Amino acid sequence: MRPSKTDLEAPTGRPAGRQRALIQVLQDIQDRFHWLPPEALGHVAEALGVPLAQVYGVATFYRSFSLSPRGRHICTVCLGTACHVRGGGAVLESFERRLGIAAGRTSSDGAYTLEKVNCLGACALAPLAVVDGRYHGQMTEAKVEAVLAAVKKNGAA
Numbered sequence: 618m619r620p621s622k623t624d625l626e627a628p629t630g631r632p633a634g635r636q637r638a639l640i641q642v643l644q645d646i647q648d649r650f651h652w653l654p655p656e657a658l659g660h661v662a663e664a665l666g667v668p669l670a671q672v673y674g675v676a677t678f679y680r681s682f683s684l685s686p687r688g689r690h691i692c693t694v695c696l697g698t699a700c701h702v703r704g705g706g707a708v709l710e711s712f713e714r715r716l717g718i719a720a721g722r723t724s725s726d727g728a729y730t731l732e733k734v735n736c737l738g739a740c741a742l743a744p745l746a747v748v749d750g751r752y753h754g755q756m757t758e759a760k761v762e763a764v765l766a767a768v769k770k771n772g773a774a
């Protein structure tokens with residue numbers, strides 16, 4: 618008999634030990650490969666003794682996990698209202714042009730993934746982009762070039 622999701626939750630509603638272990642293992646895989654390959658998820662389910670459906674449930678619940686390959690560098694451009702009215706669209710186009718990929722895509726060399734989101738909660742910095750977790754406010758096309766140049770110089774893109 619396999620445990621159900623309820624079996625893995627502590628009475629407080631917080632994840633029990635096995636659930637926490639599952640999240641941590643998935644985070645480790647995500648950090649190493651920049652995504653969660655299907656074969657890895659099967660191994661995790663077997664090793665932790667949890668249903669594969671539960672592994673996928675966790676993998677799809679958290680936004681930090683990806684079920685498709687992502688680049689070594691993640692570029693996120695905000696197109697929420699504040700960013701949109703202050704030129705977020707032009708910033709996104711600049712990233713697309715310089716990286717040679719459309720939003721939602723990963724470059725063929727696996728270096729970059731370009732994403733667009735609706736509000737990162739820092740509207741005062743609009744238009745805003747986040748590159749490898751670092752916030753860049755009041756973005757302009759010139760700043761896009763500078764940010765990507767710094768990534769290439771420092772990040773071995």
Ligand code: FES
Pocket residue numbers: 695696697698699700701735736737738739740741743745
């Ligand atoms: S709309 Fe871009 S951070 Fe809020």
